[in-house]
Amino acid sequence: MALSKQPYKGTRDFFPKDKRQRDFIEEVMATTAESFGYEPYDGPLLEEVELYLAKSGEELINEQIYSFMDRGDRKVAIRPEMTPTVARMVAQIHREVAKPIRWYAFPNFMRYERPQKGRLREFWQFNCDIFGAPGRTGEIEILQVAIELFERFGANSSQFEILINDRKIVDTVFKDLLLCNDEQTHKLYKIVDKAKKVAPDALQKMVNDTGITESAQKLFFQYINISSLDEIVKFLKSNNKHEVADEFAQFVSEAKLAGLTEYLNFDASIVRGLDYYTGIVFEMFDKHPENRRALCGGGAYHNLLQIFNEKPLPGVGFGLGDVTLTDFLNVHNLMPNFEIPLNDVLVTFQDPNGFQSAMKVARELRKKDFKVITMLEETKMKKVFELADKKGCKNVVLIGTDEVATGKIQVKNTEKRDQKDFNLNDIESIINFLK
Amino acid sequence: MALSKQPYKGTRDFFPKDKRQRDFIEEVMATTAESFGYEPYDGPLLEEVELYLAKSGEELINEQIYSFMDRGDRKVAIRPEMTPTVARMVAQIHREVAKPIRWYAFPNFMRYERPQKGRLREFWQFNCDIFGAPGRTGEIEILQVAIELFERFGANSSQFEILINDRKIVDTVFKDLLLCNDEQTHKLYKIVDKAKKVAPDALQKMVNDTGITESAQKLFFQYINISSLDEIVKFLKSNNKHEVADEFAQFVSEAKLAGLTEYLNFDASIVRGLDYYTGIVFEMFDKHPENRRALCGGGAYHNLLQIFNEKPLPGVGFGLGDVTLTDFLNVHNLMPNFEIPLNDVLVTFQDPNGFQSAMKVARELRKKDFKVITMLEETKMKKVFELADKKGCKNVVLIGTDEVATGKIQVKNTEKRDQKDFNLNDIESIINFLK
Numbered sequence: 001m002a003l004s005k006q007p008y009k010g011t012r013d014f015f016p017k018d019k020r021q022r023d024f025i026e027e028v029m030a031t032t033a034e035s036f037g038y039e040p041y042d043g044p045l046l047e048e049v050e051l052y053l054a055k056s057g058e059e060l061i062n063e064q065i066y067s068f069m070d071r072g073d074r075k076v077a078i079r080p081e082m083t084p085t086v087a088r089m090v091a092q093i094h095r096e097v098a099k100p101i102r103w104y105a106f107p108n109f110m111r112y113e114r115p116q117k118g119r120l121r122e123f124w125q126f127n128c129d130i131f132g133a134p135g136r137t138g139e140i141e142i143l144q145v146a147i148e149l150f151e152r153f154g155a156n157s158s159q160f161e162i163l164i165n166d167r168k169i170v171d172t173v174f175k176d177l178l179l180c181n182d183e184q185t186h187k188l189y190k191i192v193d194k195a196k197k198v199a200p201d202a203l204q205k206m207v208n209d210t211g212i213t214e215s216a217q218k219l220f221f222q223y224i225n226i227s228s229l230d231e232i233v234k235f236l237k238s239n240n241k242h243e244v245a246d247e248f249a250q251f252v253s254e255a256k257l258a259g260l261t262e263y264l265n266f267d268a269s270i271v272r273g274l275d276y277y278t279g280i281v282f283e284m285f286d287k288h289p290e291n292r293r294a295l296c297g298g299g300a301y302h303n304l305l306q307i308f309n310e311k312p313l314p315g316v317g318f319g320l321g322d323v324t325l326t327d328f329l330n331v332h333n334l335m336p337n338f339e340i341p342l343n344d345v346l347v348t349f350q351d352p353n354g355f356q357s358a359m360k361v362a363r364e365l366r367k368k369d370f371k372v373i374t375m376l377e378e379t380k381m382k383k384v385f386e387l388a389d390k391k392g393c394k395n396v397v398l399i400g401t402d403e404v405a406t407g408k409i410q411v412k413n414t415e416k417r418d419q420k421d422f423n424l425n426d427i428e429s430i431i432n433f434l435k
Numbered sequence: 436m437a438l439s440k441q442p443y444k445g446t447r448d449f450f451p452k453d454k455r456q457r458d459f460i461e462e463v464m465a466t467t468a469e470s471f472g473y474e475p476y477d478g479p480l481l482e483e484v485e486l487y488l489a490k491s492g493e494e495l496i497n498e499q500i501y502s503f504m505d506r507g508d509r510k511v512a513i514r515p516e517m518t519p520t521v522a523r524m525v526a527q528i529h530r531e532v533a534k535p536i537r538w539y540a541f542p543n544f545m546r547y548e549r550p551q552k553g554r555l556r557e558f559w560q561f562n563c564d565i566f567g568a569p570g571r572t573g574e575i576e577i578l579q580v581a582i583e584l585f586e587r588f589g590a591n592s593s594q595f596e597i598l599i600n601d602r603k604i605v606d607t608v609f610k611d612l613l614l615c616n617d618e619q620t621h622k623l624y625k626i627v628d629k630a631k632k633v634a635p636d637a638l639q640k641m642v643n644d645t646g647i648t649e650s651a652q653k654l655f656f657q658y659i660n661i662s663s664l665d666e667i668v669k670f671l672k673s674n675n676k677h678e679v680a681d682e683f684a685q686f687v688s689e690a691k692l693a694g695l696t697e698y699l700n701f702d703a704s705i706v707r708g709l710d711y712y713t714g715i716v717f718e719m720f721d722k723h724p725e726n727r728r729a730l731c732g733g734g735a736y737h738n739l740l741q742i743f744n745e746k747p748l749p750g751v752g753f754g755l756g757d758v759t760l761t762d763f764l765n766v767h768n769l770m771p772n773f774e775i776p777l778n779d780v781l782v783t784f785q786d787p788n789g790f791q792s793a794m795k796v797a798r799e800l801r802k803k804d805f806k807v808i809t810m811l812e813e814t815k816m817k818k819v820f821e822l823a824d825k826k827g828c829k830n831v832v833l834i835g836t837d838e839v840a841t842g843k844i845q846v847k848n849t850e851k852r853d854q855k856d857f858n859l860n861d862i863e864s865i866i867n868f869l870k
Contacts, residue, residue, distance in 0.1 A: 002744035003743055004483070007478065007479045007523075011479030011480070011481060012479065013477075013478055013479070013524050014476055014478070020475060022477070023475060034806050035805070037807065037808030037826060039454075039455075040451060041448075042448075043448055044443055044448070045480070045543060046443045046501075047442075047443055048439070048443055051438060066481075066503075068503035069503075074443075074444075076443060078513070088438070091440045093450065100811065105454075112505065122479055122481070137811035144798075257790060257791040258794045259795070341474055356692040356693075360694070363579075369466075371472060373537075376572035376573070377572070391472060
């Protein structure tokens with residue numbers, strides 16, 4: 001029986017058009033990160049499972065991770081996320097290097113998912129983290145990077161927004177104001193996460209089922225409906241939570257100074273399940289009605305290095321997946337067309353003895369950084385221009401019987417509709433014609 | 436117990452310096468491939484194991500592959516090489532696209548190896564393949580790409596060479612001249628592979644043990660000692676193998692026309708174990724006495740699409756691993772120094788109220804493609820220049836109490852030892868100063 005030509009479920013074959021698209025995305029990501037002085041890094045494809053057991057969320061470990069025993073009986077996993085790896089790497093070097101540490105990467109991950117729109121088993125994810133920034137400024141800068149990235153893709157505040165919350169606020173509201181025990185807090189986290197997706201009745205029932213008091217329920221609904229940064233500060237103050245209110249007000253004030261607030265809104269439903277967040281948590285949303293979904297998420301975490309017996313180092317980071325980003329760029333017409341490659345010259349010969357001249361001119365032009373495709377057998381004149389079109393070549397070289405006899409080549413620029421004969425050795429003149 | 440900070444055995448953490456090095460290698464590879472009109476592609480990290488069972492060598496499958504059952508009971512493997520994947524992808528599209536198809540990739544692979552110099556469990560490999568080229572021209576072009584790549588890294592023919600053989604020659608010599616049966620052929624393949632590494636006595640004994648006749652043994656040693664392209668053609672002719680001789684002579688003649696022969700030598704010990712090669716086989720060798728090892732290998736294969744029930748499509752390709760390449764570049768002093776990042780401007784403030792001005796000037800400069808690092812808290816004057824040095828910034832921005840009061844910033848270029856005050860809003864003048 002013949003083998004299947006299709007890729008493994010939930011993964012993709014990147015044909016040249018797809019790969020150019022991914023390269024474009026990666027290029028914009030790298031340029032943006034480097035414009036803030038972030039440095040590139042990467043980690044291994046496999047990590048020992050215990051690294052994820054120590055830090056990743058339950059769902060990831062129990063349902064999504066690709067793990068197995070290696071031939072030496074070590075339990076390993078294909079990386080499903082980058083944060084544990086980056087924490088492990090920072091733990092190695094943080095004592096010796098100047099803070100803050102600014103790093104970015106664009107690794108691939110695997111998660112055992114049911115493939116659907118915006119979600120695959122293998123995906124790439126831009127990861128950007130800052131470690132050791134003073135006060136709340138790391139949070140500010142990470143938000144800046146995320147916004148700048150989307151602006152560099154050509155997007156603006158009519159197309160995306162960032163919804164933000166703070167785990168300290170969530171904790172204060174749930175524990176101090178709603179007086180939840182741990183179990184109720186855990187339930188409320190899940191309820192809040194679904195708040196926007198369920199009908200008001202259903203939401204009311206879920207909240208009721210947690211067993212919190214009626215007055216707590218009332219406060220909960222008040223809280224969940226807050227949608228501006230200033231409002232949440234007011235809410236906290238009016239409930240006598242001045243310390244948390246002041247701390248968040250400080251963040252809001254810096255965000256204003258940094259010019260971020262046109263993109264930022266408060267949203268109580270953003271909690272982000274992963275255990276490691278301790279400060280702000282945020283998600284970027286597509287505003288397009290057909291693609292109303294989270295594009296990326298992140299937050300601040302203070303305790304990631306503890307699993308390596310290192311003292312705490314504050315970190316802030318975000319991850320942005322290539323699948324949802326590609327959908328975003330497509331739906332907003334921000335994805336350039338990569339159907340046709342970009343080449344410069346198609347070198348052809350119409351006489352079998354033209355091979356050597358073709359090889360020579362191609363080699364010389366490549367040395368001058370031209371992208372040159374050589375046809376490797378005689379090409380009929382009528383096929384030359386169709387081929388040049390398909391390969392994105394604006395120039396063609398023709399070498400017929402006359403040219404072989406005289407040591408010349410003919411060059412045509414199909415855009416300028418210009419053509420000229422050149423001596424094969426006069427590469428400089430050929431280059432001037434091509435420019 | 437604290438978790439280990441070290442990466443999984445045989446894999447690497449890429450800290451910024453290491454990642455910049457890998458990015459540099461990848462950039463040169465991509466530029467070289469694209470200068471020949473090769474297009475980028477990529478495949479999935481996981482493939483179903485049966486794809487490798489159908490085509491990869493025994494050692495890879497039995498000893499080196501990372502395979503496991505997924506949660507849906509499919510047997511999958513982390514890719515240990517690219518050829519099966521590229522064959523699967525080409526099988527999907529080869530009917531519709533113009534030939535030749537020219538593709539390149541730089542994927543990571545995993546093989547269960549004992550880590551040692553030049554060999555790790557996770558490595559990256561440049562893969563370059565051409566499909567559907569006429570006659571032997573695909574072989575010529577692939578060799579051109581490999582040579583051009585090393586030339587672009589700054590290497591020359593005193594530093595590397597390509598040792599070449601042809602599977603048709605090997606088959607003809609073993610089967611028609613030495614009259615080996617299949618078992619003897621199989622043994623001789625392994626013996627030839629070791630020919631250079633064992634003492635003459637030991638080699639003689641191994642050949643003797645195959646049971647081939649004395650005259651065949653004589654012919655074998657004559658063959659194994661041939662080291663030039665012209666000599667092997669003569670050898671074949673003198674043994675009346677004119678068809679194979681003429682076909683290889685045609686290849687040699689084209690290699691000469693294409694200007695490749697300064698790098699090429701015949702070597703009977705190059706056979707490359709993988710089953711799929713059918714034409715030339717080659718390996719590139721470092722000539723440095725301290726690093727005398729194979730850098731990359733490849734060859735021509737005609738039958739890879741048959742496992743997908745597709746008609747044969749001739750292919751030629753090579754793979755070049757990042758670990759051996761990095762050793763080569765280091766031993767020949769061809770690796771640039773990536774210790775210090777390249778940035779443009781370090782923005783600092785010496786008055787706590789300088790934060791807003793710092794954010795603003797940084798944002799404006801980034802829009803003009805400068806790489807700008809902002810210090811996120813007050814930075815003492817005496818620390819500014821040390822930091823700028825470490826971060827590779829030639830310019831620093833200073834915002835002290837006077838500057839905050841007057842809406843100005845001070846810019847210093849540490850290279851030109853020049854400095855000037857600017858109005859914060861006069862971004863154009865600042866940019867002109869930085870250039």
